[in-house]
Amino acid sequence: MYLLADIGNTRVKLAIFEKANLPICYKAIEHSNALDLVNALNDVKKDYDCIDGVFYSSVSLKVNDLFESSVEDCFSMKPYRVMHNDIKLKDNLYKPKDAVGIDRILSTYASIKLEGYNDKDKYASIVIDMGTATTISIMLSDFTFLGGMIISGTKTSYQALSNITSLPYYEIGPIESIPNPVNNNIKDAIMSGAIYNTIGTVNYAVMETKKYIKNKYNIKSKIFLTGGISNLRLLKCKVYPFLVLQGIYFNMISNK
Structure with missing residues (x-):
């Protein structure tokens, strides 16, 4: 069971994935409120205590430190930030x-x-x-x-x-x-x-x-x-x- 996060310009989207490509749990939080993010992570932990790993992508660098520290405090593990080199492309023309x-x-x-x-x-x-x-x-x-x-x-x-x-x-x-x-x-x-x-x-x-x-x-x-x-x-x-x-x-x- 994995916790995945998409940090956008306005919101953090959290989801639990297990063995299928659809989330079994999904939450979206405005990341302007740090307490909402912490509470959402605690809610996830309460409902899903067997998290094997945390992966996230981000286009809002200012939120990354808050997200990583909140995950470490909540789940006692360091999240992995997904970068361009992690994506298995044939080519990228950008x-x-x-x-x-x-x-x-x-x-x-x-x-x-x-x-x-x-x-x-x-x-x-x-x-x-x-x-x-x-x-x-x-x-x-x-x-x-x-x-x-x-x-x-x-x-x-x-x-x-x-x-x-x-x-x-x-x-x-x-x-x-x-x-x-x-x-x-x-x-x-x-x-x-x-x-x-x-x-x-x-x-x-x-x-x-x-x-x-x-x-x-x-x-x-x-x-x-x-x-x-x-x-x-x-x-x-x-x-x-x-x-x-x-x-x-x-x-x-x-x-x-």
């Missing part, structure tokens, strides 16, 4: 190779492992991760990472708008559904605009990415959604909410 977010490599890797792959049916995996930033990442089914693009996340673009205009800022809670496009108050108009901005941008970006892949490699593309607001299903594609954690699982546990 320049420099370790400049790409580790979460983008892990999520695209996991999408291919979950979908299956063979030499006769090559394809490109396009993963849209909808978090603090919306990233579009592409990996060929032979595990060659191509790159992609980085777009402001829905809440990030909404916050930026209020920072540089006279429009007020409203705290946004969980985004549970696609809003009405016609709004008669400032708050709903801004929130709706941010969400539809994401929808339009992602749809067009994916369309152009698929066209590029077809022209350059003459293969089809498969689209996957993950991340904070992947529940909105902005595209007709598969939704895998735990791709980064599953990427850690496939590289650090199931391949051993």
